[in-house]
Amino acid sequence: MFSTPTKLGVISADTSGKIAGTFNLPNGIESGEHRVVLSGKNRNGTDVVLGIGLSYGAVNSGSTLTRVLIAIPIALAILFGLFLPAVSRRRRKAVGA
Structure with missing residues (x-):
């Protein structure tokens, strides 16, 4: 140790x-x-x-509020990271059609 x-x-x-x-x-x-x-x-x-x-x-281990305040931005970043490529593909297909 x-x-x-x-x-x-x-x-x-x-x-x-x-x-x-x-x-x-x-x-x-x-x-x-x-x-x-x-x-x-x-x-x-x-x-x-x-x-x-x-x-x-x-x-x-810190307060629950601290954990939530850390988890929310991480979850939003993951969602946007998964969501934005799909939206941009749809827009490209709509413009190209």
Whole structure:
């Protein structure tokens, strides 16, 4: 964990490259956003790093209003992105007919 760097353990990959394991979190971790990083080497000896974000404990996820105010413009942009090409095709066909 990079919040306060803490080694959680060591796991090894099997012959097919799959890894599986569990780690116990140490006592005293602060609530909030953290990142767990798996680092190692692939078959060729090249360094490989995988970071995973996670939330621990009581995390303030923001208000519903904030989520709605973010979701509405995104939804409108997607709708316009799908709708405008169809309208422009219809106009081209009408002008060309």
